[in-house]
Amino acid sequence: MSQQGAEERSEQATPKRLSEARDKGQVAKSMDLISAVGFFGVMVAFATTAGRFITYALTYLIRSLSTFAQHTARDAGFGHLFGEAVASYIFMVWPALLGALVIGVVANVLQSGFIWSLDPIKPELNRLNPIDGLGRMFSTRALFDLLKAMLKMALVGYAVFSGVQAELGRLLQSGFAEGMSSLVLVGRVLWVLALRVSLVYVLIGIVDFLYQRYEHKKNLMMSRQEVKEEHKQMEGDPQIRAKQRERARLLATRRMFSAIPEATVVITNPTHYAIALKYEENSGGAPTVVAKGSDYLAQRIIAKAKEAGVPIVQQPEVARALYRQVELGREIPLELYRLVAEVLAVVLSRGGGL
Known part of the structure; x- marks a missing residue:
């Protein structure tokens, strides 16, 4: 039994174990x-x-x-x-x-x-x-x-x-x-x-x-199981971290969909990408991406926009550029001003208003 325990202790002590031993005077x-x-x-x-x-x-x-x-x-x-x-x-x-x-x-x-x-x-x-x-x-x-x-x-x-x-x-x-x-x-x-x-x-x-x-x-040598347990304590259980990431993703998605009714326009690919922009003329800032998604998520954004009465414009080039270059919650870059301005002009021509 002791031989088995000695074989299990094959890993060098981690900095955390050394620090704990030092705190105990060891x-x-x-x-x-x-x-x-x-x-x-x-x-x-x-x-x-x-x-x-x-x-x-x-x-x-x-x-x-x-x-x-x-x-x-x-x-x-x-x-x-x-x-x-x-x-x-x-x-x-x-x-x-x-x-x-x-x-x-x-x-x-x-x-x-x-x-x-x-x-x-x-x-x-x-x-x-x-x-x-x-x-x-x-x-x-x-x-x-x-x-x-x-x-x-x-x-x-x-x-x-x-x-x-x-x-x-x-x-x-x-x-x-x-x-x-x-x-x-x-x-x-x-x-x-x-x-x-x-x-x-x-x-x-x-x-x-x-x-x-x-x-x-x-x-102070440790078994592989002890190293794994210590890693879990310091970094967290992988399953728990995965659940936390999933919970955060769902929360972010929920916030994103709640912002779609306030969007000025939704630009689509028309089926692969969907980007919702919000533009306030008197704010002095550039249009901001309030929602973005591809494939299934894009279809949900389009459906939510139709439900809220947000104008939808099909501009594949602009949609792809916005999806790849602009993060959620960011203003559009200077090089996309002209393309987005043309889209906003289309919305105005339809009587969407700003």
Whole structure:
């Protein structure tokens, strides 16, 4: 059954489906990449503020040790000293934390853009379904997460091992050096190891992001029936549209026939075309086509004109020209003025009047 469902989902997601998923907060996003970039940002922030950090830390450590012995845990001075220690710690680490926060937000926005949606945090009862839970445990995503965790452990272990191995000689020699030189060397080695680990995390994050994009597109794929249903919702059901067009056509025909009694003349082919013209001498405008039709519709126009007493003139050339060149409700063009004027003259000669 699942195989059949997978075969049915053969169409790429439409822009409408992608937009709906985005509105629900369903986008391709790698939390590993965000964490990795944030960790890398911490490393950069520490690197740029390392001198100030170490100087301040050593100064505060020496001052604290000299005053700590003068107080006990029950002294008021001890509480003040503890509060000062916490404030100093925050002062030392805030650049790194702020850098990690900013870089993490930027990495998030670069992956999926700015999204505001509460759907991801809404409680869903189907998440409590044990059968669905077992399905998620043995899904492709779970297998990928397992392989990713194993790869992460292996690469981080290799990065740390190779880094320590490369610096092992200098670390052993530092045991015979002065205290400050040893601290500087150890700090440099720790920095190199942290940089290696952060680069490993970034690499794994990129791989995870590519997989998230693949899985996101796969999960949003649609069956042909879903595409058809969406097209119907956006464009409307073809049968309903056909009925609407038929209703509009009937309404237009009804309006057209209601205008025939007010026409000045009906020009015919005599059987294939019929065009009803309305001309108001004092309006200053040209004659207007108020009704037109061919074959059966032409016969109905002629019958309606006879019923209303509208003059009918047989002029095949003029009828064909009007039918082909002038739309319903439009005035006749300049090049047809002479031909239509001759027809109107015929109407006047018969005593039709304008």
